[in-house]
Amino acid sequence: MKNQKLLDKALGCLPSLYETKVDAVRTVELEKNGEKTEIKETENYTEQSLKKHSKICLDFGNHQVGYLTLKLGYKGSHPDAPVWMRIHFAENPRELFEDAESYQGWICSSWIEEERIHVDVIPSEVKLPRRYAFRYVVIEILDISSKFDLVIEKAECTAVSCVRDEELLDFQAQSPYLKRLDQVACRTLHNCMQTVFEDGPKRDRRLWMGDLRIQALTNYQTYKKSSLVKACLYLFAALPMEDGKVGACLFLEPEPEVDDTQMFDYSLFFINTLWDYFRETGDRTTLEELWPTVLKQIEIAKKSLDGEMLVKDSDILGWCFVDWNLNLNKQASAQGILLYALSAAVKMAQTIGDILVEEELAELYCACRNAANERLWDSKQGCYISGKDRQISIASQVWMVLGEAVTGEDARKLLMEIEQREDVEKMVTPYMYHNYIDALLHTGEKNRALRKLETYWGGMLEQGADTFWELYNPENVNESPYGGTIVNSYCHAWSCGPAYFLRKFFKAEEE
């Protein structure tokens, strides 16, 4: 199903990477104190003579994505045997206290950034061939000849990204706290901006459609590298699944290829991401070239509707991601997301000037909206329900608001009231929180949106985040949907939204 013409166009837009040399800024000792990790500066690594079982922890000052180079020297006799080392990279100091051996979760433990290497020649410069995402690096000498001590004369990271710090647009925040939130969000995006918009540079470095939407929006407010968004959109259009559906994610290596993961919502987000891109750039050629892919997504999504224009229940629909809450029934969210996509598609048809299609899409939108309001609205409960068990969740309301099944004061009240309720399915990922903030802003609730943003993303800041995380539950920092936090990613695309929100809606007033 590969479209070579679109693929060539995509590959032609892929950026090259900038390299930045970053030195380890200090040597630290980490101690676990209950849930907190205490970090103390210690004797500089270059001064330490490392013997068997010696262990040092390097701090690179901020979250880095890149390659580690160690310049190795020695004290004592000429090295007469290889040095055997364990090198453990950590985005978050907590990873250094987790035991890789005992991890038994369902995500592959091969993502744990830990190597055991032998260095045959010393003195030498060792550049590890793999890319890592980290701030901290622990180096432990597993074995070394007793005839000499190892000295690490220099530890350097060659950090990579397709954007440079200097390209970041200026932003006057309303407070130092918001400024810091923005900085961390920008760093998150920066470190996910590689050859494509990656999901997370530690784990699952693929290009995911759902994450791309948020990254693209944030990118327009920050690094403004719209060519990267264009490349990613062309990639998705060039490499659909067998039935023409936009895949949930793509691999770049060894050859660009679509994954076999299908997600109802992620395929539809192609439409909104293309529309956002057009609004940002006015690039009509791209809009027109990718327009058939848009129509194909709608045609495929229609097959998930029942006779009365309602998305089928979760168990028949197939995977619709929405959030990592495994109890969540996705029917209502899916209906809202379909509306959200259709609404963009109508505007695209209008822009393109295809009046017949515009009318068809508008009719479809209305029919789906009516179905939502007739069959999923529970007037007694005063909110949307989802699935045969009539589940109530925040996600369902958020997507009905963003899909404009409900608007104006009704929408504002709906979000206000759902937040008060304890008996509803909550949100668990920054991704869902992002959409929630978006919905609050959509209903004009700027203050509440800002407070939520400050509380939720600020919670990560208080835990020492240099970049925003894949997962954060203020009530349980040990939460992981994967069966162990050691594989959690602490620099994750879908968490970069604060820079988008703050820069678009919360600029400091000009004096």
Next chain:
Amino acid sequence: MKNQKLLDKALGCLPSLYETKVDAVRTVELEKNGEKTEIKETENYTEQSLKKHSKICLDFGNHQVGYLTLKLGYKGSHPDAPVWMRIHFAENPRELFEDAESYQGWICSSWIEEERIHVDVIPSEVKLPRRYAFRYVVIEILDISSKFDLVIEKAECTAVSCVRDEELLDFQAQSPYLKRLDQVACRTLHNCMQTVFEDGPKRDRRLWMGDLRIQALTNYQTYKKSSLVKACLYLFAALPMEDGKVGACLFLEPEPEVDDTQMFDYSLFFINTLWDYFRETGDRTTLEELWPTVLKQIEIAKKSLDGEMLVKDSDILGWCFVDWNLNLNKQASAQGILLYALSAAVKMAQTIGDILVEEELAELYCACRNAANERLWDSKQGCYISGKDRQISIASQVWMVLGEAVTGEDARKLLMEIEQREDVEKMVTPYMYHNYIDALLHTGEKNRALRKLETYWGGMLEQGADTFWELYNPENVNESPYGGTIVNSYCHAWSCGPAYFLRKFFKAEEE
């Protein structure tokens, strides 16, 4: 103390390496049955789908020194996570049953040829950057995503050596058994012949003087690469220790440099090795250029003599290797080795035409021989004793014979009788066995020498050796001077002598 002129000459003679591609010839399963390892052929690795915890063992058909390349493919969904593998190389199948974690010996465990690697991209070709010495390779999947299985489509070794099989001189052995002994000895030498004559390609890949002597002699009968001997002699002469002594061993990487290990015997063997080289090649320039190094070794060795021209006892002498038998008193062996070196030096002086030096050396030789026979010969015991405790060992007799302190029928009887005695210090390494065989031949005991050679090296053959080992004690196969057999080397230079002996002394009679 570096002599740049000699060093440049050495570096100019260093060979480049030939590469030979070797495929894994079969896939096997190993089972330990008491002391024996049973090897069964199993389903070819290319047909196996590898999941988490899968383990395969590849057999490369013979001992190899080189680099491993794996061509990796998959079955199932597109790989969505790195593959984490353990790769364990073994020269001897017994290594695969040894537990690296529990090894606590004094030789660094970093020599154990085991890697844990992450492969990020599949399909791909992975070439491990380090060189290994092995016949067997066990690959174990430590973790892999459940979305796909790994398939090893091709496993290839790029074997390296500075000589090619085709260069090996023809040899008509007296029997198929002796032919096999010769083959294994030649393979041992071949795989130690790299940029220099290495000690053992698995562990301690340095150039050692004591091993060089044996390798050079065997080389003249086999691959006839005398330029490599020349390069090694120039290296030792170019890089002496501070006092001008030839070091026991040299490093090649990152720069040629002498180790700080001193051995009385190894320094002196420079003399014999140069003399053997001259006799082989007639290369007078080398003889003359390295002659000052010869004289320096004798000058330094003289400092170890007491007033009566006897090498001081072991505790004052410093390290004189002789054998890995830690109970061995080295005084008598050292005296014998000094005679052995002086005897060669006298002939060299004669060749060079330096009559004064020749006379001086001859006088020194006689004085030392007299000292040996007056002070170390125990006429009641009928053999040479060593040290203040008057220790009797095979080594002492061997070196007195090779140094010609005793000659003719007396020498023959001495070796015959010492072998009958149970109350003497025995030999433990192939290195010392080599010198023993040499001494037997020196006394004309060809049959006994051959029987010994067949029994001792043949014992390794019966244990399945593809190359001869660093250590072999017929009475205890679990012996290691290092505190664990897992670091033992099973292709070791000093074991290659059978090819020298068989080809020089035991050619089949021509029909």
